[in-house]
Amino acid sequence: MQVKPLALALGLCFGVDLAQGEPAARAPKLTTAEIEKVVQTVSTDKTKTQFYCELSKVNEQIGQAKTKDSTTVEKLENRADELEEKIGTEFVRFMDALDIVDENSSEGKELMAALDKLEALCPNN
Secondary structure, three states: OOOOHHHHHHHHHHHHHHHOOOOOOOOOOOOHHHHHHHHHHHHHOHHHHHHHHHHHHHHHHHHHHOOOOHHHHHHHHHHHHHHHHHHOHHHHHHHHHHHHOOOOOHHHHHHHHHHHHHHOOOOOO
16 A cells, blocks of 8 residues: 555654654544545535645645754644644544554555545645
8 A cells, every 4th residue: 555645744743742752642433434424524615625635735744844843843733733623523533543543454444545535636646
């Protein structure tokens, strides 16, 4: 499976939290219906699609800046959090689940497939 830039950036963000000794909050497991609802919500709402595409770019920037500039990373992470909130609470739960899921589990594969669908919405990714 090819790792998407957003998934890589999410993994990098999560890794920093672990390195800083912060406990990882266990996100509740999402059902297939909840995952599908997130994809449908983002894909059918033009504004949310734009927020998602911007979030994808911000997460790529986080991945690129991770080892260079902690101030920039913090600003970018704050922007990513703002965009997630604008998309909605279901999307925040989706992102939280991505942070902790094993990509090889059935849930991980389902979340990654949903992420692929969302990435396809962004013409410049």
